[in-house]
Amino acid sequence: MIIFKDPHKIRQHLESLQKKGLKIGYVPTMGALHPGHISLVNQCRQTCDVTLCSIFVNPVQFNDSEDFKNYPSTLESDILLLEESGCDLLFLPGETDIYPDSSFRNKHYELGNLEQVLEGKFRPGHFQGVCLVVERLLTILQPDDLFLGQKDFQQCKVISLLLHTMGRPPRLHVCPIVRETDGLAMSSRNLRLNPEERALAPQIFKNLTFLKEHLREGNLTQLQKEAVSRLETLGFKVEYLELCNTENLDPLNRWSPGLHGVILVAAFIGKIRLIDNLLL
Numbered sequence: 001m002i003i004f005k006d007p008h009k010i011r012q013h014l015e016s017l018q019k020k021g022l023k024i025g026y027v028p029t030m031g032a033l034h035p036g037h038i039s040l041v042n043q044c045r046q047t048c049d050v051t052l053c054s055i056f057v058n059p060v061q062f063n064d065s066e067d068f069k070n071y072p073s074t075l076e077s078d079i080l081l082l083e084e085s086g087c088d089l090l091f092l093p094g095e096t097d098i099y100p101d102s103s104f105r106n107k108h109y110e111l112g113n114l115e116q117v118l119e120g121k122f123r124p125g126h127f128q129g130v131c132l133v134v135e136r137l138l139t140i141l142q143p144d145d146l147f148l149g150q151k152d153f154q155q156c157k158v159i160s161l162l163l164h165t166m167g168r169p170p171r172l173h174v175c176p177i178v179r180e181t182d183g184l185a186m187s188s189r190n191l192r193l194n195p196e197e198r199a200l201a202p203q204i205f206k207n208l209t210f211l212k213e214h215l216r217e218g219n220l221t222q223l224q225k226e227a228v229s230r231l232e233t234l235g236f237k238v239e240y241l242e243l244c245n246t247e248n249l250d251p252l253n254r255w256s257p258g259l260h261g262v263i264l265v266a267a268f269i270g271k272i273r274l275i276d277n278l279l280l
């Protein structure tokens with residue numbers, strides 16, 4: 001695996017590969033890699049000639065400075081993991097490579113309702129920061145294909161919207177959520193859970209599954225209330241637990257068979273905020 005820090009050098013290298021007709025697939029990450037990230041690398045390797053990964057913890061997308069300060073960093077083991085998984089190229093930019101001056105941070109993206117609901121509502125400015133970094137990374141790297149995880153369902157919708165505004169957008173692949181054996185969605189933030197919190201964390205997925213299995217026409221509100229109340233009794237602080245339309249994430253008040261819905265949840269255990277979702 002070749003590691004690049006300099007945006008100009010990696011651009012040159014990628015250009016030479018693309019001139020040879022090779023298809024570049026790209027997996028953006030913030031590091032603290034786990035098998036969920038590696039599943040994206042694997043999907044990329046199956047689809048593209050060259051697999052490119054980046055690690056950059058983007059300060060601009062953190063609405064909570066403590067969360068940014070405490071974001072886990074495991075660079076050495078990340079590099080080993082990527083090498084083992086057959087990743088070809090790793091881009092490790094610094095903050096000034098991504099944001100050379102303040103003009104790079106000042107763009108505003110029109111995200112409509114997507115920015116008002118769920119993560120958008122509870123993490124003001126988060127998706128603006130996500131768009132800034134993703135547009136910047138895509139401009140530097142110009143991959144043919146882009147691999148994102150369904151784990152961040154709303155982020156996939158936001159980035160898909162962003163790609164529609166770009167000149168030569170990569171083809172988007174959304175990869176399934178990888179879970180621990182007890183159902184907990186893998187996440188870099190899981191590293192920060194203490195043993196008691198880690199033992200409770202799978203309850204999030206258990207409640208999503210319970211809701212999906214028991215959903216009938218007319219009982220959505222009741223089931224939602226029950227799931228939130230069960231989680232709160234266990235000590236979670238639930239920010240949202242909602243059934244939404246998969247296309248635009250508009251909340252749904254009723255469920256009916258055949259409907260394309262997704263149940264999304266965000267909840268704190270202690271200081272750690274976890275998100276998960278389940279397609280119906």
Ligand code: AMP
Binds near residue numbers: 036040151152176185
């Ligand atoms: P992050 O490093 O958290 O920004 O995540 C980088 C990419 O990995 C994003 O596209 C995430 O959606 C994806 N990802 C994170 N966790 C998982 C998971 N458990 N399963 C599949 N993809 C994931």
